Amino acid sequence: MIDKDRIYAEPQTQVSDFVFDEQVARVFPDMIKRSVPGYPTVMESTGLIAGQYATPGSLIYDLGCSLGAATQAIRRHVRADGCRVIAVDNASAMVERCREYLSAQDAMIEELLPVEVLQADILALRLQPCSVVVLNFTLQFIAPELRLGLLRQIYESLLPGGVLILSEKLEFADSFTGSELQRLHYAFKRANGYSELEIAQKRTAIERVMLPDTLDTHRLRLQDAGFAQVVPWFQCFNFCSLIGFK
Numbered sequence: 001m002i003d004k005d006r007i008y009a010e011p012q013t014q015v016s017d018f019v020f021d022e023q024v025a026r027v028f029p030d031m032i033k034r035s036v037p038g039y040p041t042v043m044e045s046t047g048l049i050a051g052q053y054a055t056p057g058s059l060i061y062d063l064g065c066s067l068g069a070a071t072q073a074i075r076r077h078v079r080a081d082g083c084r085v086i087a088v089d090n091a092s093a094m095v096e097r098c099r100e101y102l103s104a105q106d107a108m109i110e111e112l113l114p115v116e117v118l119q120a121d122i123l124a125l126r127l128q129p130c131s132v133v134v135l136n137f138t139l140q141f142i143a144p145e146l147r148l149g150l151l152r153q154i155y156e157s158l159l160p161g162g163v164l165i166l167s168e169k170l171e172f173a174d175s176f177t178g179s180e181l182q183r184l185h186y187a188f189k190r191a192n193g194y195s196e197l198e199i200a201q202k203r204t205a206i207e208r209v210m211l212p213d214t215l216d217t218h219r220l221r222l223q224d225a226g227f228a229q230v231v232p233w234f235q236c237f238n239f240c241s242l243i244g245f246k
């Protein structure tokens with residue numbers, strides 16, 4: 001059911017902008033694992049972190065959930081009574097498969113947290129009070145001018161003591177750091193079987209739709225949104241994850 005990602009394997013006369021469609025959804029677990037250094041660690045740790053901050057009877061959001069990898073980890077780790085997960089994505093191909101994966105998890109493990117998968121634009125959602133919000137590799141796909149507003153809404157919806165887990169690809173102000181970490185990221189992709197052509201075509205496909213920020217930009221914006229403390233807990237090459245504390 002999970003196909004190998006060969007989307008950019010053949011030469012394309014014109015590479016179009018990256019979209020989360022059926023073709024991507026079908027290969028997504030393979031694509032993200034071979035493309036994002038540290039992805040399995042970030043997913044498992046997202047569950048562990050959620051387990052530390054989820055309070056009894058509270059909601060947990062997974063925004064831009066794709067196939068629900070973080071939601072699955074959250075359901076394995078959170079032990080607080082009466083919690084519920086709301087997983088949201090605006091791509092119908094992702095939402096459909098996400099529901100299938102979560103049903104399969106339900107069939108394998110008893111007494112998992114209830115989860116609701118919504119097909120919706122996270123910019124249009126009215127968030128309910130919650131203890132944990134996960135935004136893993138999704139803010140980078142949101143129009144830059146809308147990012148602060150989204151983080152403010154998340155901050156406002158968090159209960160006292162609540163946290164945001166934010167994972168992103170990073171941009172670097174220092175050109176040496178930026179080019180060396182990009183080189184290492186491409187070496188990671190090559191080591192995972194991607195060809196130079198695949199790497200180059202994917203780069204073209206994402207360059208107009210995925211716009212990473214620097215760590216400083218993330219910090220300042222999170223503070224501006226209200227977060228009292230921002231703690232980076234993970235970095236592998238040019239990918240990182242932060243916890244924002246209310």
Ligand SMILES: Nc1ncnc2c1ncn2[C@@H]1O[C@H](C[S@+](CC[C@H]([NH3+])C(=O)[O-])CC(=O)[O-])[C@@H](O)[C@H]1O
Binds near residue numbers: 068070141142
């Ligand atoms: N406005 C939006 N509203 C809702 N969803 C959106 C929006 N914009 C983008 N998305 C969704 O955000 C997801 C980003 S992938 C997240 C990986 C996942 N978190 C994972 O940890 O496996 C990141 C990546 O592929 O690099 C896609 O499923 C989009 O449809």
Ligand SMILES: O=C(O)C(=O)Cc1ccccc1
Binds near residue numbers: 169
């Ligand atoms: O592939 C890349 O270069 C990335 O930066 C990560 C990524 C992973 C999956 C979809 C889009 C981008």
